[in-house]
Amino acid sequence: MQEKPWKPWALLSPSLSAVFLLLVVPVCFIVVYSFWLRAPSGADIPAFQFGNYAKFFEDFFYPSILIRTIRVALETVILCLVMGYIPAYFFYRSESRHKSILLLLIMLPFWISFIIRTLSWINILGDSGLINYLLIEMGILNEPLSMLYNEGAVLMGLLQYLLPFMILNVYVSLDGIDKSLLEAARSLGCTEWQAFKEVVLPLSMPGVSAGCLLVFVLTAGTYLPPMILGGPGNDMIANLIFKRIIGTLDWPFGSAISVILLVLLGIIVFTYNRYLGINQIFKTLQ
Amino acid sequence: MTQERNPRLVRFEGIVKRFGTVTAVEKMDLDIAEGTLVTLLGPSGCGKTTLLRMIAGLEDPTEGDIYIKGERINDIPIHKRNLGMIFQNYALFPHKTIFDNVAFGLKYRNVNKAEVEKKVTQALEMVRLPGVEKRMPAQLSGGQQQRIALARAIVIEPDVLLMDEPLSALDENLREEMRREVDNLQQMLGVTTIFVTHDQREALSMSDKIVVMKDGKKLQEGTPDEVYNQPNNHFVADFLGHSNFAEGEVVGKENRFVKVRLKDGTIFRVEDTGRFQEGEPVELVVRAQKFDAFRQEEFTPDPEMNYFEGKIRDRSYMGGEVSYFVELPDGTEVHIISMMRTRIYEVGDSVSVQVAPRHCHLLPIET
Ligand SMILES: Nc1ncnc2c1ncn2[C@@H]1O[C@H](COP(=O)(O)OP(=O)(O)OP(=O)(O)O)[C@@H](O)[C@H]1O
Ligand SMILES: [Mg+2]
16 A cells, blocks of 8 residues: 555544543653652652662562452452353354343443442342341341451452453454354264364454453452452552552552552563464454 | 165155244255255245255254155254265364364264374365365465365265355356366265255256255256256246246147247247147247347248247347347347357347247246
8 A cells, every 4th residue: 555654643643642641641650759759748759769669568568469469350350251251152152133132231230330339239248238138037047147348249349340341352252253163063073062162162262361351450450349348358459559649648659559560460461462462352353 | 886876865855944934945855866966046045055954953944854864864963964064154163274174073083093184185185285284274265265165074974065055255267166176076976965056057067956946945856957948837947047938828739749829929839748738828938049040031931940020129248149139029029049150130130030849848827
């Protein structure tokens, strides 16, 4: 093509400037802030020193939150994958005319505020919530079962937030698999299950890996479910940042933690891309 | 081998398939002989694919039984039927190498590794694509991919090879080449093949038997020659080749001929098949290729022939042939196709047209 080389850039410039102004500039501010000194009173003091980073690694308290964040994120990924693949596969195989309505139902939760949805779990899992109320009414329990403010509740909250992302990612990938491939496999001697293993599963991997990455990154940066549904021991790294910046107004330290999270996620995404090929994901989405 | 061919390798008995209120296949009875290539031919939506998918087990018949080698297969699952299937879009596994694609069916057939390699190599040679084992499907052209699909299907030595419009995704030239390839391969292997198409040329050129379908029903089955030259109803005559139709009435018989009076009063003589009696209304069919046109002043009527006069209204060239529309005195038009090497007429020329009685056919009037 004889396109002028600057043309794509010109066309991209509105979005590029938006990304630059709304994303790159604030991140730069945060990076700069992370080197500043916190004054005991009054404004923070501009500086270039690594004290805030050193503080993070001083004892095991802060890194352990980081490790917990990664562990919870991995748990969420696995739960979402198992619970998301099955409905996505069901949609793929369904010949129903109402398939698009079912898919729309997956999006339905997005129409209700994330905070409301998270809070509503208190009414379900709480001591006087729906489940305990029913179990006690039916005489199965005498005392309410304590289900809130632990990691299980946090995972539940994360799952209800992230499951649609996983289902949709996997579904898009599955939907691109020509059904005649399955029929070809079956006619060549595969049982239904073997055809799934040989054809569907490997061809749906792009969607699976995109979904996993998305769920992982979103979990690692979330703070609402642990804040609302978790106990004191369930804080994740974003809660820590929130508490430092909003709670104790320690902008420099909060910024340093943010940068650590950013770098860590960057490394993970980069490595993931390297070995699983995110580019491949975009190709299959086309 | 050739002596003991099973004349009913595949057998349909009263097959009906309904999708909700749509009847895709209606009361189909059909026998397919071992080693033959049978084409299911018909317009879009006539149930060809559905019929094929029922043999494969991808669709269950609503009524009736299907037999392969005398065994009722209605309840045998797809993967136990030992059939080769070729799809319009090739359906190669995009994440597997050509070798793994071709070897796929052998994996489920307890073939040892050395044997698998030998068979895959052989199959690739048969489709004239040796040495592509390590490539991925996307690295091959459409025609090559379809050949791999063919290799994948024949390597398992299927009882029946099922092909659903396998050539329609290819461009014109390639299609011709692939058609011959499929034909040769089928004859070489002697594998019973059911071939679905709505392309009459494809059907006529490669089939041992053609089954013409319409609205889920079998209208006629026979050799290409039979269905082309002796269509037994209006639809078949119209669907295969260019035919002219005229309504008339049997007015008498004479020697080997039936005399038919057409609406405009012309008397046509048609070979007597014993199917029609005096007084019966009939439809006369003549293929456009069977007419001979002459300049009126040079024409000497032959009492053995049927003939009429008209004016050339329209002329167009189709490859090596010329297509004319001849207008008769009463305004009806007759379609004539003649070879290029004969004399070429101009629009407006007066011509005499003749056709031999053996090229005229009678059909019952359909209501
Ligand atoms: N899964 C299905 N659900 C509902 N109706 C169907 C289904 N499959 C086929 N039909 C209907 O059955 C009829 C026959 O379809 P079929 O696909 O067998 O036609 P075909 O002869 O193969 O046509 P084409 O040349 O277009 O491929 C059509 O009217 C079609 O709409
Ligand atoms: Mg079809």
